[in-house]
Amino acid sequence: MPKDGGIGASSKRREDVRFLTGTGNYTDDINIHGQAHVFFLRSDIAHGTITSVDTGAAEGMPGVVKVFTGADFEAVGGMPCGWQVTDKHGQPMQEPKHPILAHGKVRHVGEPIAAVVADTLEQARDAAEAIVVDIDELPAVVDMKAAVASDDVKVHDDLTSNLCYDWGFVEENKDATDAAFEAAAHVTTLELVNNRLVANPMEPRVAVGDYARGTDESTLYTTSQNPHVIRLLMGAFVLGIPEHKLRVVAPDVGGGFGTKIFHYQEEAFCTFAAKACNRAVKWTSSRSEAFMSDAHGRDHVTKIELALDGDNNFTAVRTETYANMGAYLSTFAPSIPTWLHGTLMAGNYKTPLIYVNVKAVFTNTVPVDAYRGAGRPEATFQLERVIDKAARELGVDPVELRRQNFITEFPYATPVAVEYDTGDYHATMDKVLEISDRDGFAARRAESEAKGKLRGFGINCFIEACGIAPSNLVGQLGARAGLYESATVRVNATGGLVVMTGSHSHGQGHETSFAQVVADMIGIDENMVEIVHGDTSKTPMGMGTYGSRSIAVGGSAMVRATEKIIAKAKKIASHLLEASESDIELKDGAFSVAGTDKSVAWGDVTLAAYVPHNYPLEDIEPGLEETAFYDPSNFTYPAGAYTCEVEVDPATGEVTIERFASADDFGNVVNPMIVEGQVHGGIAQGIGQALLENCSYDENGQLLTASYMDYTMPRADNLPQMDHYVVDHSCQTPCTHNPLGVKGCGEAGAIGSPPTVINAIIDALQSGGHDVAHIDMPATPARVWAAMHG
Amino acid sequence: MTKIEMTVNGRAASGDVEGRTLLSSFLRDELKLTGTHVGCDTSQCGACVVHVDGEAVKACTMLAVEAAGSEVTTVEGMANADGSLSVIQQAFQDHHGLQCGFCTPGMVMSAAALLKENPKPSEAEVRDYLEGNICRCTGYHNIVKAIMAASGQDVAPVAAE
Numbered sequence: 001m002p003k004d005g006g007i008g009a010s011s012k013r014r015e016d017v018r019f020l021t022g023t024g025n026y027t028d029d030i031n032i033h034g035q036a037h038v039f040f041l042r043s044d045i046a047h048g049t050i051t052s053v054d055t056g057a058a059e060g061m062p063g064v065v066k067v068f069t070g071a072d073f074e075a076v077g078g079m080p081c082g083w084q085v086t087d088k089h090g091q092p093m094q095e096p097k098h099p100i101l102a103h104g105k106v107r108h109v110g111e112p113i114a115a116v117v118a119d120t121l122e123q124a125r126d127a128a129e130a131i132v133v134d135i136d137e138l139p140a141v142v143d144m145k146a147a148v149a150s151d152d153v154k155v156h157d158d159l160t161s162n163l164c165y166d167w168g169f170v171e172e173n174k175d176a177t178d179a180a181f182e183a184a185a186h187v188t189t190l191e192l193v194n195n196r197l198v199a200n201p202m203e204p205r206v207a208v209g210d211y212a213r214g215t216d217e218s219t220l221y222t223t224s225q226n227p228h229v230i231r232l233l234m235g236a237f238v239l240g241i242p243e244h245k246l247r248v249v250a251p252d253v254g255g256g257f258g259t260k261i262f263h264y265q266e267e268a269f270c271t272f273a274a275k276a277c278n279r280a281v282k283w284t285s286s287r288s289e290a291f292m293s294d295a296h297g298r299d300h301v302t303k304i305e306l307a308l309d310g311d312n313n314f315t316a317v318r319t320e321t322y323a324n325m326g327a328y329l330s331t332f333a334p335s336i337p338t339w340l341h342g343t344l345m346a347g348n349y350k351t352p353l354i355y356v357n358v359k360a361v362f363t364n365t366v367p368v369d370a371y372r373g374a375g376r377p378e379a380t381f382q383l384e385r386v387i388d389k390a391a392r393e394l395g396v397d398p399v400e401l402r403r404q405n406f407i408t409e410f411p412y413a414t415p416v417a418v419e420y421d422t423g424d425y426h427a428t429m430d431k432v433l434e435i436s437d438r439d440g441f442a443a444r445r446a447e448s449e450a451k452g453k454l455r456g457f458g459i460n461c462f463i464e465a466c467g468i469a470p471s472n473l474v475g476q477l478g479a480r481a482g483l484y485e486s487a488t489v490r491v492n493a494t495g496g497l498v499v500m501t502g503s504h505s506h507g508q509g510h511e512t513s514f515a516q517v518v519a520d521m522i523g524i525d526e527n528m529v530e531i532v533h534g535d536t537s538k539t540p541m542g543m544g545t546y547g548s549r550s551i552a553v554g555g556s557a558m559v560r561a562t563e564k565i566i567a568k569a570k571k572i573a574s575h576l577l578e579a580s581e582s583d584i585e586l587k588d589g590a591f592s593v594a595g596t597d598k599s600v601a602w603g604d605v606t607l608a609a610y611v612p613h614n615y616p617l618e619d620i621e622p623g624l625e626e627t628a629f630y631d632p633s634n635f636t637y638p639a640g641a642y643t644c645e646v647e648v649d650p651a652t653g654e655v656t657i658e659r660f661a662s663a664d665d666f667g668n669v670v671n672p673m674i675v676e677g678q679v680h681g682g683i684a685q686g687i688g689q690a691l692l693e694n695c696s697y698d699e700n701g702q703l704l705t706a707s708y709m710d711y712t713m714p715r716a717d718n719l720p721q722m723d724h725y726v727v728d729h730s731c732q733t734p735c736t737h738n739p740l741g742v743k744g745c746g747e748a749g750a751i752g753s754p755p756t757v758i759n760a761i762i763d764a765l766q767s768g769g770h771d772v773a774h775i776d777m778p779a780t781p782a783r784v785w786a787a788m789h790g
Numbered sequence: 791m792t793k794i795e796m797t798v799n800g801r802a803a804s805g806d807v808e809g810r811t812l813l814s815s816f817l818r819d820e821l822k823l824t825g826t827h828v829g830c831d832t833s834q835c836g837a838c839v840v841h842v843d844g845e846a847v848k849a850c851t852m853l854a855v856e857a858a859g860s861e862v863t864t865v866e867g868m869a870n871a872d873g874s875l876s877v878i879q880q881a882f883q884d885h886h887g888l889q890c891g892f893c894t895p896g897m898v899m900s901a902a903a904l905l906k907e908n909p910k911p912s913e914a915e916v917r918d919y920l921e922g923n924i925c926r927c928t929g930y931h932n933i934v935k936a937i938m939a940a941s942g943q944d945v946a947p948v949a950a951e
Binding site for chain 2: 010012013015016017018019020021022023024026028029122200201202203204252253254255257286287288506507508509672673674675676677680681682683684685707708709713714715716717719721722725749
C-alpha cells in the first residue's frame with residue numbers, strides 16, 4: 001500500500017505551486033533598486049596575446065558607469081581550484097593562474113576580456129562594441145594528444161607543458177596488472193571517446209552583486225548549487241572579503257547538473273563591481289554565453305583493456321585516459337577524472353587487479369568539470385563497453401559474462417581504494433531482465449526485421465559512489481574543502497519546525513522530501529515542517545548539492561539534528577509528565593509514559609520550551625533548536641542494471657529507442673515519485689549523450705556548437721514511449737553507514753544509460769551482419785550509417 | 791520610445807518601450823510578470839511561451855509593439871479564479887511533471903494551447919507538439935503523462951510502489 005505521508009510516501013511537491021503559477025523567485029527575477037547591468041566582452045579568438053584593450057570610446061557612451069579590464073583585478077586573487085591532484089611521481093599538478101578578466105593572453109573562445117557596467121543592458125552591450133581589442137592570434141591546441149605530444153603550442157607559457165598531471169592509480173598495482181595481461185587467456189581492447197557535453201540547465205547563470213556602504217557588507221545573488229562554497233572561495237581566495245561581511249544567496253535555481261557547482265568569474269566580478277560602482281550590478285547569461293562560459297563535461301579519450309582467464313573470469317583491467325581540462329582549472333576539475341573515475345573502475349565486478357592512468361591536459365577550450373555523474377559515467381561507459389565487446393569476441397552471453405564476475409559478498413574492498421558496503425547485483429539484473437521482457441525480445445526483433453529494421457538489445461550494469469566522504473580521507477586525496485553537511489532544526493513555540501539545511505535544491509524537491517523525513521521522525525504532519533536552503537545568512541555552513549549527496553549527507557545531518565531535538569523534548573516531556581526520561585516514548589506526535597495512558601502532545605512540549613514556567617530550568621536551557629554536522633564515514637554505492645532496445649533504420653542509420661528499463665538499488669527511498677523523476681531525467685541526459693549531444697570545436701578552437709540550433713538537446717519525441725519504459729527501484733540494499741539507509745539517486749540514470757544504448761546499437765548492427773565492434777557517441781544517423789558501410 | 795497598451799491576464803497594461811523591446815522583456819521587466827522565463831536566444835527552448843489572442847507565441851520572438859492591443863495570457867493568468875491550480879497545472883503537480891520549474895511556465899502554456907486545438911491528443915501527438923519546448927530535468931516522461939491526464943485520458947499513477 002502506498003504511504004500517505006512520511007518516509008516512503010510519494011508526497012506531492014509543495015514547491016510546485018509557485019513554479020506552476022509563475023511565482024518562483026529565480027535569480028533573474030531579483031532586481032535591486034538602482035542596479036546597473038554588466039555586459040562581458042568575450043574573446044572570439046581561442047588563443048592569442050592581448051596587445052591592447054582600448055576602452056576610451058566605450059567609457060563615453062550613454063549610460064556607461066565604468067569599464068573594467070584585466071588590469072582592474074591585479075590586486076585580487078584569481079579563480080581558485082578546489083582540488084589538488086598529485087601525479088604518479090608524487091608531484092603536485094600544474095595549476096595555472098585563472099584571472100577574472102583575461103590578462104596578457106586569451107586562452108579560449110568566450111573568455112571575458114572586458115566588462116562594461118551601464119544603466120541598462122542595452123547600453124552596456126552597445127558600449128562593448130566600441131571597445132577596441134588588439135590580439136595577436138596564436139595557433140590553438142584543441143586535440144589532447146597533440147597538446148601532450150608537443151610543446152609547440154602551450155596554453156600557459158609559465159607551465160612546463162600542457163600536461164596538468166599524469167596520474168597512476170593504483171601505482172603499486174601497475175607491475176602486477178601488466179603481468180596479469182601477460183598471463184591472460186584473452187584480452188579485449190577498446191579505444192573510445194567520451195564525448196564533450198554541455199550541461200545546459202534551462203535557467204542560464206545569473207549573478208547580482210550588491211553592496212551596502214553603511215555596513216561594508218556585500219551580497220551576491222547567484223544561480224549556485226552551493227552558496228556557502230561560493231562564499232568561502234570568493235571571499236577567502238578571490239576578493240578578500242571575510243565571510244561575516246559576505247552573504248551569498250542562491251534562491252530558486254533552474255537546474256544545475258554540476259555546472260552550477262563551480263565558482264565563476266562573473267560572480268566575483270559582480271560582487272567586486274558592486275562595491276567599485278557603489279550600486280548593484282546584474283549579469284544574466286544568454287544561452288550563447290552559457291555555451292562558452294559554463295564549464296563543460298566529460299571529454300575523455302580512453303584506451304581500455306580487459307584481461308580474462310580461460311574460464312572467462314576477469315583478471316585485470318588497464319586503462320589510459322586523456323582528460324580535457326580546457327584552458328583553466330575549473331573548481332573541481334582535477335578530481336573528476338581521478339578520484340571520481342579511477343575509484344569506480346572495478347564496477348560491479350571482482351576484478352583483482354586494476355591500473356588506471358589519466359593524463360589531464362590543457363587545451364584552448366572552455367574549462368571542463370563535473371557534469372551529472374562526473375567521472376562515473378566515463379568509468380562505466382568504458383568498462384561496460386569493453387565487457388560487451390569481450391562477450392562478443394568470446395561468443396558468450398553478455399548477461400552471463402557479467403553475472404559470473406559479479407561481486408557477491410559485502411562489504412567488498414576493491415583494488416581501487418573503495419569499499420562497497422552493500423549491494424545485490426544479481427537482484428537488479430534479475431529485475432531488469434524481468435521488467436524489460438528479455439524473453440520476448442526475439443519476437444520483437446523478428447517484427448522489426450519484417451519492417452526492414454535492425455533491432456538490438458543492450459544490457460548494462462553500473463555502480464556509482466555518492467556522498468563523497470569522509471572529509472579527512474578526501475583531504476589526503478587533495479580536496480581543499482570538507483565534505484560534511486549541516487542542518488539546524490528550529491522548533492517554534494507552537495510546534496512548527498523550520499529546518500535550515502546546507503544542501504541546495506534546484507529541482508530535486510528537497511522542500512518536500514526533507515520535510516517528510518523530519519515529520520516522520522516526530523510523527524507530525526509534513527506541513528508543520530518548512531525547509532530553508534540557499535542563503536548563507538539563514539543556514540549553517542553547508543557544502544551544497546552535487547554528487548547525489550543531498551539525502552545521504554544533508555539528510556543525515558538533518559536526522560542527527562532532529563534526534564537532538566527529540567532527546568531534549570523528551571527531557572521536557574518527562575518533567576511535564578513527572579516520569580523518568582527513560583520511560584518517555586514519542587509516537588504520532590505525542591510523548592507518553594510507557595505502560596500508562598499519561599501523555600503530552602508535541603505542541604505542549606514545544607510551548608513549554610519557550611514559555612518555561614513549568615520547566616526543568618536547572619537541567620536544560622529553554623528553547624528548542626539544534627544543529628548537527630554530519631561527516632559520512634564512507635561513500636554510498638548505488639548500483640543497477642539497465643536494458644535498452646533500439647531500432648536502426650539501415651537506410652538512414654537513424655536509431656530510435658523502442659524500449660528502456662532500469663532496475664536501480666538506491667537503498668531506502670524517501671519519496672518514490674521524486675526518485676523516479678530523477679531517474680527519468682538522468683536517463684534522458686544519458687540518451688542525449690548516446691544519440692544526440694556533442695560539443696564540438698574546430699581545429700582553430702572555434703566553438704561550433706554554441707546554441708540550440710547546433711547542440712542537439714533531447715526533445716520529448718527522442719525518448720521512449722510510456723508503455724515501453726519502466727524505471728524500478730524495488731531492489732533495496734540499505735546503506736549501512738548512514739541513519740536513513742539511503743544511497744542517492746540523482747546521477748544513476750546519466751551513468752547507467754549511455755553504454756546501454758550503445759550496446760544495443762552494436763547488437764542491432766551485428767544482427768544485420770555488420771562487423772561493427774564499437775561506435776562513438778553520439779551515435780548520429782551519419783555515424784551509424786558510416787559504420788555500417790565501412 | 792513608444793507607448794503601448796494591451797490586456798494581460800484580463801487586466802489593462804501599458805508601458806513605454808523601445809522598438810527593439812521583446813514581449814518577454816516587457817512582461818518581465820516592465821510588468822514584473824517574471825513567470826515567463828527566457829532560456830535561450832534562438833527561439834528553441836520555449837520557456838517563454840505565452841498566449842497572444844489565444845495563440846501560443848514565444849514571447850522572446852515577438853516585439854512588444856507587435857502585441858499592442860492584444861489579449862495576452864501568461865502563466866500567472868492560468869490558475870482558477872479562486873487561485874487554485876487549473877486542471878493542467880494540477881495535473882503537472884499530480885504527475886510530477888516539473889522539477890526545477892524553469893521550463894514549466896512554457897510547458898503549461900504549450901499544453902493549454904495543444905489541448906485547445908486537440909482535446910484528446912495521442913501520446914505521439916503530445917511528444918510531437920512539445921518539439922518547441924525543452925526540459926532538461928524530467929526527461930519529458932511525466933510532462934507527457936500530465937498533459938494526457940489533463941486531457942482526461944487514463945495514465946498510470948505516479949510512482950509504482
